[in-house]
Amino acid sequence: MNTRFSVAVHILTFLQTQRGEPATSELVASSVGTNPSLIRRLMGQLIKAGLASAQRGTGGGAVLGRPASEITLLDVHRAIDEDSDVIPIHQSANLRCPVGRHIQGALERRIDAVERAMNGELARTTIADLASDVTRRARRTHA
Amino acid sequence: MNTRFSVAVHILTFLQTQRGEPATSELVASSVGTNPSLIRRLMGQLIKAGLASAQRGTGGGAVLGRPASEITLLDVHRAIDEDSDVIPIHQSANLRCPVGRHIQGALERRIDAVERAMNGELARTTIADLASDVTRRARRTHA
DNA sequence: CGTCTTTGTAACCATTGCAGTCACAATTTC
């Protein structure tokens, strides 16, 4: 079902709630409900994108790579789903048919616009927003 | 890769260029570059959504279910990808962790907004737009 | 130096979804 984006967001939000204290992949995995190896694989992509960093050895773990207020959902999406189209276009069309030859270009323009709209919306939320939302919800529940 | 949406758009655009003349699944398949059975399966969803209709037997085939100017890409998307989330959320989160318990609700709100933005953009283009775009491009190429 | 902790990564498996294909009954035209 490709829930990697939402797991990545969960990871980063979790790191933010740790306030700089390194979180091991095992700790994160227990919050996400999966296993540490999977977390480390995803974390690798986040680190490569500069959204997190990690240290090995005793007392090691992962922390955010920059302030949570400067990490948007668009950043996360780009780090995780780099080269996957939101709405892919079939490449099989018959070029000897007018429709087949031109539908791709015509559709592409519209789909690009859809993607821009999506990205604009994703860019409006930061990990800091989500983390404060989560803690606010938690306070309300336990009041 | 799930190119069903783009194939469905191709199908409807093709039907529009046929100007009311029924198109057989074989003809459509040759434009899309796949086989008739696949076209018929997709067509079934388009018909169920009222975007097309079909007749069996000699001289049969499919036509648009309503004017191309009244079929938006959003209609197509809803007909084809009915119950698939654009950005799915993992359901495995550990509810004993504050982040795990509240991340889903917090994320959902934002993702709903992303989906609304996407839908708004999809609704701006109709099959008539695409068909005229395609014929315009065809004219230009062959000039 | 040796042990323990932890990451980084490769390898593998099971499941799922998609595209492709075949087959055939049902329907319609002639």
Add this chain to the structure above:
DNA sequence: GAAATTGTGACTGCAATGGTTACAAAGACG
């Protein structure tokens, strides 16, 4: 009745995903 065509079920092959194990590399600490 014959031919054309849809509608649909079944099956296959392939790729992506999530899950799991294993282990070398790196760091902390006695």
